Amino acid sequence: MAPQTGSTEKEAQPVSTFPQLFTWEEIRTHNGRGQGREQWLVIDRKVYDVSKFSKRHPGGSRVISHYAGQDATKSLLEDFRELRCAIEKMGLLRPSSSFFFLIFLHLLILDAASWLVVWYFGISLVPFLVGMALFTTAQIQMGWFQHDLGHCSVFSRPKWNRVMQVVVINLLKGLSASWWNHLHNQHHAKPNCFRKDPDLNMHPLLFSLGKTLSVELGKQKKKFMPYNYQHKYFIFLAPLALVPFFQLSIFYFTIKRKKWLDLFLFVSYNIRVCLMYIPLMGFNNFMVYYWLSRYLESTWFIWVSQMNHIPMDIDYDRNEDWVSTQLHATCNVKQSLFNDWFTGHLNFQIEHHLFPTMPRHNYWKAAPLVKALCNKHGIEYKSKPLLTAFLDILHSLKDSGDHWLEAYLHG
Structure with missing residues (x-):
């Protein structure tokens, strides 16, 4: 009661x-x-x-x-509340201006370099591919940076974060800040909870995720896709589906919600990119350059964003306390300079979910404290190498597909 x-x-x-x-x-x-x-x-x-x-x-x-x-x-664990207070006293929720300035500077350099390579060297195969690689890298790094801004972890004032996020995701990436925040805030509220976490929207149209949902699909004799092969087609189909999903959903969302500023800004982005690149390479070459870059970016995003979640518990909402919900749905990837940069520090997914406003450069300092808390209460704190995390996505998909097939044939 x-x-x-x-x-x-x-x-x-x-x-x-x-x-x-x-x-x-x-x-x-x-x-x-x-x-x-x-x-x-x-x-x-x-x-x-x-x-x-x-x-x-x-x-x-x-x-x-x-x-x-x-x-x-927020938490039923008194120790977590004490940990939160300790982290605040240690200053781990305060952002470093120099760190985020360098992050912003490096993504601007990457973005400019992608255009300069094509402008100076032309569109023969090597500069074409180098420019595409730089463009893809700039776009994914902008994605990680706008994610920081969306969590209000770059500036001390929330308003500055919101304004800068609009600049980065709308004007520099061609997406919508309102759309991203609408979906991502739900993900943090109920990660890996079917029908509540928007990141599971591709279930069951393309993939069968988690044992419970897979068995349920099988018993209902639903077969939208051959899920027992999903660990094989995930590599190509997941990023391929994400590209049109993002592009179409931002138009649908902004028009339905009457977010006219967002609509104007990301349309302006597309006009700007066309004016920058089409005169250099022609329309057909630009279409290949742009959409292949988007596919590569989508591939990068899918593997990084899902390595921390798909191998974890995926189920209906079980109404657990907030801390347990976050820990059961997330895992970490080992720290290294490359892993931190490649993932936008989302290799520290546990700390990010427990402290969403913590600046990413402080995750590694909080990690030992969080791990100690988990050990004290018998909660598993998962951390794995990057390649292992990628392979675990495929292993998890295969296990879920096997559960679906067993229930489909014999359920």
């Missing part, structure tokens, strides 16, 4: 003005889908009506709705 007492901001009002007890069955019915569409949250054993606040939530209304009818207490 969850006692309801206390008060909070106007938008998130206590359900009752006097002390009252609610059963979990009562709380779960207020999940935003029943009569009246009320949304209740339990925070520190107090029940709040967040129906109005959800529309104003800075992370988007869906972040709140994913927790409606559940216990949304």
Whole structure:
């Protein structure tokens, strides 16, 4: 039972003005889908009506709705709260201006170099491929940097992060900041939770992920794809599907949500890139240059973003406490200068999920403290070499495909 007492901001009002007890069955019915569409949250054993606040939530209304009818207490582990306080006192949540300036400078140099190579050397095979490689690298590094900005970990003031994120992802990458934040905030709220984590949107159209969902698909005799071969077609199909998905979904999202500034800015990006490259190489060569770069970038992004998640627990929302949810859905990759740069420091996925606003250059300092906390409470802290992490994606996909096939044939 969850006692309801206390008060909070106007938008998130206590359900009752006097002390009252609610059963979990009562709380779960207020999940935003029943009569009246009320949304209740339990925070520190107090029940709040967040129906109005959800529309104003800075992370988007869906972040709140994913927790409606559940216990949304940030952490049930007192030790984690103490760790959070210790990390704040150590200054690990303060960004380094020089670090992020160098990050921004290096991606601008890569972007300029991609054009200069083609401009100076022409479009024979070698400069064409070198320019494409530089363009791809610049774009993926911009992606990691805008991710930092989206988590408000680059500047001390959130407004500066939001403005700079629009510059980087809209004007330099040709995507939408509003669209990215809408999806990514949901991912952090419920990572690897089917129907709540947008990163699982390709399930089950292309892939069967996790034992529970794979067995369910098999028993329902659903076969959108030959999932028992998904570990073989993932390499080519996943990045190939992501390119049109990103391009089409940003138009759909910005028009539906009336994000006209975002739409104007990323359309401006495409016009600028065309004006820069088409005069140098012609339209047909530019199409090959641009879309092959996007495919390579997508491949890079898919392997890095999924190496920390696909091999971990994928299931329906089990309403675990916040810390356990993050730890069961994430793992790390060993640190090295190359791994840090290649992954945008997302090799420290555990620390990133536990401390989303922590600047990436401090993950390695927090990692031993997080590992000690996990060891104390018997929680597995997974960290593996980069190539092992890549191979584990394929191993996990094969296992899930085998579960699907077994249930499909005999379920």
